[in-house]
Amino acid sequence: MPPRRHFLFLLSLGLVAGIACFSSGFDPYYLDLLIMVGVNIILAVSLNLISGHTGQFSLGHAGFMAIGAYLSTLVTVFWSDSLLASANEKLAGFAASPWGQNLLFLLALLTGGLCAAFAGLVVGGPSLRLRGDYLALVTLGFGEIVRVTFQNTETFGGALGMYGLPDHTSFFWVYATVACTLFVIGNLTDSTWGRGFAATRDDEIAAASIGINPTRYKIIAFVVGAFFAGVAGALFAHFKMTIVPTGFDFTRSIEIVVMVILGGMGNTRGVILAAILLTLLPEFLRPIAQYRMVLYALLLIVLMILRPQGLFNFRFSRKKSA
Amino acid sequence: MDTTPPADPRSSAPLLELRRATVRFGGLTAVNAVDLQLFPGGLYGLIGPNGAGKSTLFNLITGLYQPTEGEVLFSGHSLRGQRPHQIARLGIARTFQNIRLFSGLSVFDNVRVACNLHRATAPWHTLLRLRAFQSDEAAITAQVDSLLTLFGLQSFRDHPATSLPYGDQRRLEIVRCLATRPQLLLLDEPAAGMNPAEKLDLIRLIREVRQRFALTILLVEHSMRVVMDVCEHIAVLDHGTKIAEGSPAQIKRNLAVAEAYLGTAAPAIPPEEKSAC
Numbered sequence: 115m116p117p118r119r120h121f122l123f124l125l126s127l128g129l130v131a132g133i134a135c136f137s138s139g140f141d142p143y144y145l146d147l148l149i150m151v152g153v154n155i156i157l158a159v160s161l162n163l164i165s166g167h168t169g170q171f172s173l174g175h176a177g178f179m180a181i182g183a184y185l186s187t188l189v190t191v192f193w194s195d196s197l198l199a200s201a202n203e204k205l206a207g208f209a210a211s212p213w214g215q216n217l218l219f220l221l222a223l224l225t226g227g228l229c230a231a232f233a234g235l236v237v238g239g240p241s242l243r244l245r246g247d248y249l250a251l252v253t254l255g256f257g258e259i260v261r262v263t264f265q266n267t268e269t270f271g272g273a274l275g276m277y278g279l280p281d282h283t284s285f286f287w288v289y290a291t292v293a294c295t296l297f298v299i300g301n302l303t304d305s306t307w308g309r310g311f312a313a314t315r316d317d318e319i320a321a322a323s324i325g326i327n328p329t330r331y332k333i334i335a336f337v338v339g340a341f342f343a344g345v346a347g348a349l350f351a352h353f354k355m356t357i358v359p360t361g362f363d364f365t366r367s368i369e370i371v372v373m374v375i376l377g378g379m380g381n382t383r384g385v386i387l388a389a390i391l392l393t394l395l396p397e398f399l400r401p402i403a404q405y406r407m408v409l410y411a412l413l414l415i416v417l418m419i420l421r422p423q424g425l426f427n428f429r430f431s432r433k434k435s436a
Numbered sequence: 437m438d439t440t441p442p443a444d445p446r447s448s449a450p451l452l453e454l455r456r457a458t459v460r461f462g463g464l465t466a467v468n469a470v471d472l473q474l475f476p477g478g479l480y481g482l483i484g485p486n487g488a489g490k491s492t493l494f495n496l497i498t499g500l501y502q503p504t505e506g507e508v509l510f511s512g513h514s515l516r517g518q519r520p521h522q523i524a525r526l527g528i529a530r531t532f533q534n535i536r537l538f539s540g541l542s543v544f545d546n547v548r549v550a551c552n553l554h555r556a557t558a559p560w561h562t563l564l565r566l567r568a569f570q571s572d573e574a575a576i577t578a579q580v581d582s583l584l585t586l587f588g589l590q591s592f593r594d595h596p597a598t599s600l601p602y603g604d605q606r607r608l609e610i611v612r613c614l615a616t617r618p619q620l621l622l623l624d625e626p627a628a629g630m631n632p633a634e635k636l637d638l639i640r641l642i643r644e645v646r647q648r649f650a651l652t653i654l655l656v657e658h659s660m661r662v663v664m665d666v667c668e669h670i671a672v673l674d675h676g677t678k679i680a681e682g683s684p685a686q687i688k689r690n691l692a693v694a695e696a697y698l699g700t701a702a703p704a705i706p707p708e709e710k711s712a713c
Contacts, residue, residue, distance in 0.1 A: 119565050298563065305569070306576050307562045309549035313538050320536035322520035323498060323529065324616050325553035380540065 119301065126293045134286035145285060146353075151393045152288035153350050156295050158373035158389040159382060160342035163299050165371070166380035167308075168335035169315025170242065171250045175343050175370045177257030180362035181233050182226030182344025183351035184264050189222035190280050190352065219282040223291070223348045230344025231337045233260075238336035242329060257367055265359040275358040276351075283353035291349060295342050300382065302338065311335055312380065365407070372414060378424020387426045449512065451476045451652050452497065452528075452620055456506035459489075459496055459676075466492040468676040469506065474620070479646055480654045481667030483687075485696055488673040490656040491533060494622055498530050499523040510620070525553060529613035530622035533656075535605050537597040543589055543608060544580060546597045550615035551576045580615065587611050587641075603634045607641065614649060621645070623655040627662045635659060639666050664688070672696065 137145060161175045197209040197218075208214040241252040265273050302308045310331050313321040318328040351357050369392070377388030396406050417425060450473040459467040467489045474480055482490050495501045497508060499520040508515045510526055518526070538546050555576060561569040584590045587607055592600055597608060606626055613621055626642070627635050639662055646653055657663045663670060664684045672680040672687060674696040680687060687693055 301563050301565055305562045306548050306551055306555060306573060307559055309541060309545050310552060312540050312545070313549045316538035316540050317536050319500070319520070320532065320538065321549075323524055323532075323536075324550040324612060325521050325524035326549070327519075327521045 119297070123293060123297045127290060130286055130289040130293060134284065134289075137285040140285075147394065147397065148285060149283060149288050149349075149353055151390050152285075152292050153346050153353070154370075154373065154389040154393045155292050155386050156288075156342055156346040156349070157370045158377065158385045159295050159299055160339040160346070161370050162374045162377070162380065162382060162385045163303065163311070164335050164339040165374050166378075166385065167303050167311040167315065168332055169379075170332055170335065171246060172253040172336070172339075173250050173364070173367050173371065174237070174253030174255075174257035174260075175339075176362040176364070176366035177253075177260035178230040178234060178340040178343035179347035179350065179366070180257075180260050180264060180359070181230045182347030183357050183362070184270050184276075184347075185229040185344075186222040186226035186348035186351060187270070187276060187279060187357070189218055189225050190282060191276070194218050194280070215280070215282065219280075219287065219352065222282075222352070223287075223345050226348030227341040227345040230347065231341035233344075234337045234340025235333065238333050238340075242332040242336060254364065254367075257362070257364065261359055261362050264362075271357070273359065275356060275361075277356050279352055279355045279357070281352065281355050283349045288349055288353075291342075291345055295345075296382070299338070299342075302334075303382075315380075375414065376417060376425050378426055381424055381426065384424050384426030388424075450474055450509075451511060452654075453509040453512075454493075454497075454506065455509065457493075457496060457503045457508055458505040459492055459501050460504040465676050467496060467673075470673070470676075470678050472671055472678070472681075474652055474654060476619075476652050477646075477650065478652055479642070479666060479668045480652075481663040481670040481684075482654060482656045482673065483658070483660075483663055483670060484673035487675075488696075489676040490673055491624060492676075493673070494530060494624055494656060497523075497622065498528060524616055524618075527617070527619035528622065529616050529618035529620070531606070531609040531613060531624055531626060533624040533628065535602075535609055537605060537608060537612075539596070539598045541597060542594050543592045543597050543600065544584065544594060546608060547580045547583060547612050547615050548576060550612045551579060553616045583611050583615060602629060603637070606630075606638075610641070610645065614645070618651065620652045620654065623653065623657075625656055625658060627657055627659040630659075632661075635662055638662065642666050 140148075157175060157179065161172065164170050164172050194209060198206050200206050200209075209218065237253070237256050241249055244252060264270050270276055303311055310321065310326045313324075313326055314328045314331045321328050321331075347362075373388045373392050374385055376392065377383075377385030395409075396403065399406060399409065402409075452472075452474040454470050454472040456469040456471060457467060458465065458469050470493065482493065484490050492501065496503060497515070499515060499518050499522070502516065510523075510528065513526075515523060515526075538549065541549065555572055557566070557568050557572045561572070581590065581593075584593060587610075589604060589608060589611065592604065597605070600608060610621075610623070610626070623642070627638050630638060642653065642655070643666065645651060655663070655667070667684060670682065670684055670687045671678055672690070672693050679692045679696060680690045682690070
């Protein structure tokens, strides 16, 4: 008998597919909101693995997202175009069919994710030896380097960005990815092996003293987190059908950090709720849209004073003593 | 200087051996050419005034520091270049002077995470929740629960680790060490901050742990009561140098030890003997 988690995972995938069948009947405004909620859930949950569970304060999540967004177009735009134009008619026909298009998109998501994961490995390897503020600075720098690099690469449209990407991202793709993210990150963290992430966060020296390799755990968290950020970036790009380099700047990273802090570091359920709340909040605040970042800041300050363990964190707080 | 080597009848090969181990920080020599041999099954004590280099010696053995000169051997193999988590894997576990529990984890999880070292399945079993993972996880849970029950911590199972009373936190740290199935257990001031009754409990606990888990134990301690009562063999450090070694009775009579503690060649009774017990 497969374990309960597999059942839940398959059930949620089925549910997503079922709802997706009717999603064409949804009001497009709400459908768009739902998709953005899904993308933000993936981003927040993946950053939560890095910052919440493993305690590595990263400000470069938008950078991984950018890598996923840009490099996924290698498949859906560049490769897809060359396939469609290929002399082999069978191949071109398949590429143009819905099956072929969806298969290409799956490949694009994986490409985006794997490239971001690789970037995570390259950045994480040396910089995870740093602590706290220093790591935050390095990841901040990394995010900006990624953005500026793409902004100056003509292949990817330079400062104008990319336009007219195929509209692949659907309700199904987003929420199937959400289910995968929750399945993978949930499985990793909620286990004896996964408690090593929290042990690394709480005390690296003590963790090493019981045989946990803190560097290894940190790199795994960084790479897995970056992978899902990359996938989210790819979904985002094919949802907006445009990529604007400034969309992946520092404020984007901060938005994701805010979701994690608001939800409660290391608390997956809380982080999901916070991602939903913070995606929908600006919609309710449309009349004062330009004060959105002010509200964000105020929210954070109030939160840090009233509930330092996170708005939705009902487990024992980390700093509580007898 | 009393340098009689420990005559241990049980075994000829030492479990842990320091050969002229030296640690220098810049111009400061924290541990100076210390020779030490721990034989399997022994209960050893390491004492010395503040700043004598006791904790540095612990950090040296557990790989937080590398020897500047000399060698640390465990079961005959050099520990040079081994990182702390690798040394834990070899079978050396330690507690810390200022308790280092995982504050974000429950009592149960604090012990559970230490079971990683000897788990039967690999990370991808965890990722995919294969059937082997389920049985492995069940085995670990049973193991942790029996350890917690053994040490009377089962009632705190799901409490945050740092909410426990002080003495229980120290005990939990020892339980966490035991979950890594060590051969050598290093206790860094286990009696610090304990009242006399708690010290008695601790002495009983250390003896029981040694018996039940067939361990070799080395403890650093300021409480002479605990050291003299529990240890079979004691080494004394002062200014990084080993100034004496022998049985508790020998150490009590040793003039160099008295001098290190009291400053003059007065009656050889370390200070705490008079006051604390």
